[in-house]
Amino acid sequence: MAASESIVHLSKEFFRDRERILLQHGDLSVSTFLFETGVAGLRFRNELGQLVLLPFQGQQIWSMEFCGRNLTMKSMFPEPRATRAYLETYGGFLIHCGVTAMGVPGEKDTHPLHGELPNAPYLKAAVAAGQDSRGSYVALRGEYQHTVAFSYNYLACPEVRLYSMSTRVPISMAIQNLKQTPMELMYLAHANFRPVDNGRLVYSARLTPEHVRVRTSIPSHIRPPAGYENFLAELEDHPERHHVLKPGLTFDPEVVFFIDYLADPSGLAHTLQVHPDGSADFLSHRPDQLRFGIRWICRTADQDALGLCLPATAEVEGYHAEKAKGHLRVLPPGAATRFDFEAGYLAAPEAKEMAARIEKILGS
Numbered sequence: 001m002a003a004s005e006s007i008v009h010l011s012k013e014f015f016r017d018r019e020r021i022l023l024q025h026g027d028l029s030v031s032t033f034l035f036e037t038g039v040a041g042l043r044f045r046n047e048l049g050q051l052v053l054l055p056f057q058g059q060q061i062w063s064m065e066f067c068g069r070n071l072t073m074k075s076m077f078p079e080p081r082a083t084r085a086y087l088e089t090y091g092g093f094l095i096h097c098g099v100t101a102m103g104v105p106g107e108k109d110t111h112p113l114h115g116e117l118p119n120a121p122y123l124k125a126a127v128a129a130g131q132d133s134r135g136s137y138v139a140l141r142g143e144y145q146h147t148v149a150f151s152y153n154y155l156a157c158p159e160v161r162l163y164s165m166s167t168r169v170p171i172s173m174a175i176q177n178l179k180q181t182p183m184e185l186m187y188l189a190h191a192n193f194r195p196v197d198n199g200r201l202v203y204s205a206r207l208t209p210e211h212v213r214v215r216t217s218i219p220s221h222i223r224p225p226a227g228y229e230n231f232l233a234e235l236e237d238h239p240e241r242h243h244v245l246k247p248g249l250t251f252d253p254e255v256v257f258f259i260d261y262l263a264d265p266s267g268l269a270h271t272l273q274v275h276p277d278g279s280a281d282f283l284s285h286r287p288d289q290l291r292f293g294i295r296w297i298c299r300t301a302d303q304d305a306l307g308l309c310l311p312a313t314a315e316v317e318g319y320h321a322e323k324a325k326g327h328l329r330v331l332p333p334g335a336a337t338r339f340d341f342e343a344g345y346l347a348a349p350e351a352k353e354m355a356a357r358i359e360k361i362l363g364s
Helices: 228-237 319-324 348-363
Strands: 005-009 020-025 028-034 040-045 049-053 061-066 094-099 124-132 135-148 152-163 168-177 183-191 200-203 212-214 255-259 269-274 280-285 292-299 304-312 329-331 336-346
Touching: 005 020, 020 124, 020 135, 028 124, 028 135, 040 135, 049 152, 061 168, 061 336, 094 152, 094 168, 168 183, 168 329, 183 319, 183 336, 200 304, 200 348, 212 228, 228 255, 269 304, 269 348, 280 304, 280 348, 329 336, 336 348
Parallel strands: none
Antiparallel strands: 005 124, 020 028, 028 040, 040 049, 049 061, 094 183, 124 135, 135 152, 152 168, 168 336, 183 304, 183 329, 200 269, 212 255, 255 292, 269 280, 280 336, 292 304
């Protein structure tokens, strides 16, 4: 939190059919509105673009646009729907996943796809306006308490910031165990960019089958076409063949990779989708917080999505499989943890600089 902030605690009564300005902070603005589906929306604007956020439904970033580019996946949902079912309102740019479980449920699992966080009902949400060393900003924060008698009691506190004259969006999630006993924890940040034909993937990992591994198991909700398993086998031996998103590559219905990321001296790992014009979409995360990097690609007539990097505490095979691998985190009684990452758009000179930083990481 900055030394000096103005904070507006949100109420659902603030949200009406007609969009209204809630707050102006220099060249930054925040407005409230209702989607036709009845879901409350917040629009953050700066000089270069905008975010649309869902303050009471998962605190998702529903969409992100910068410099005339929509960075958000193409989906079957033009608007979010008021449901907790993951696949019945799937189209947001950033979806928090976890905490009691995440990933695709296996045979022994009873948890929903990606856990309870994606569309969690937030009772507390607030907009903040302030200034720090990076400049003026507006932020969305919230609190979601998940309590199940004899089982779980934790507090989830996300934050999204938009800075003036910036296309880089810092995002965080803090989790506190409110129980007097240890708590298992899983978390994944499901960031869904829009892929571009001939986009080039550049990222700070050793580009070998040992460090860029293809998921060969097929989830129960997936109905693969003929030839899909052959495509997976090809990528298993040659993962570099997905580094250029050629229109003919059959990411249908999806392909998932598990990636071992390397960090720069500041502790950050980086992933780029470099567009043909030299600009890029990016996500940077901290492997010391989120050890696993998941990549998810889906290119079909109905969904076109690139999970450049979904930073996570585990892989996505479901609770029991990840527990057996030793991937579950444990929070002691009353303890808290925090996950930080950043996503957005880079102009061509910034993209070139970040690509050079990635090259330096790999060279070292």
